[in-house]
Amino acid sequence: MKLSHIEHIGIAVKDLQSSIELYEKIFGIKCYKTEEIASQKVITAFFRIGTTRIELLASTDPESSLAKFIEKKGEGVHHIAFAVNELEKQLDDARAQGIRLVNEKSEKGAEGLDIAFIHPRSASGVLIELCEDKSI
Ligand code: ZN
Numbered sequence: 477m478k479l480s481h482i483e484h485i486g487i488a489v490k491d492l493q494s495s496i497e498l499y500e501k502i503f504g505i506k507c508y509k510t511e512e513i514a515s516q517k518v519i520t521a522f523f524r525i526g527t528t529r530i531e532l533l534a535s536t537d538p539e540s541s542l543a544k545f546i547e548k549k550g551e552g553v554h555h556i557a558f559a560v561n562e563l564e565k566q567l568d569d570a571r572a573q574g575i576r577l578v579n580e581k582s583e584k585g586a587e588g589l590d591i592a593f594i595h596p597r598s599a600s601g602v603l604i605e606l607c608e609d610k611s612i
Pocket residue numbers: 484485486531555557605
C-alpha cells in the first residue's frame with residue numbers, strides 16, 4: 477500500500493459548534509468548512525494543518541455509528557485517515573490478506589473524496605480510513 481501522508485485525524489465530538497470554537501481558541505486556526513455527510517449521519521468541520529487536516533465529527537442521528545461510539549467511549553480520536561493511491565486496488569489487496577474492511581467498496585466522504593474504512597479489529601484497535609489521493 478502506498479501511503480503519502482496522514483490525510484486527516486477524525487475526532488468525535490458531542491457539540492460541533494463548541495468544539496470548533498475550542499479548537500479555534502486553542503490553536504489559533506480557523507475552521508474552513510463544515511459539511512454534512514448524510515450517508516454516515518454525521519456533520520464534519522475541518523481545520524488544515526499543513527497537508528493534514530483535523531476533522532471534527534458530530535452525529536446527526538442518535539442511531540448513527542458515531543453516536544454509539546461516543547456513548548461507549550466518549551469524545552476523542554475516532555479514526556486516522558491515510559492518503560493512498562488506487563483505493564479500489566488497495567481494498568482488493570487488503571481483502572486478499574484477510575484484513576477486515578468496514579466497506580467492501582469505496583464511498584464518497586467529505587469533500588467528495590473516495591474513502592473506505594478498515595475495521596479496528598484488523599488494525600490494533602484503530603479505525604483506519606483510506607482516502608483516495610489522486611495526486612500520488
Ligand atoms: Zn475521516
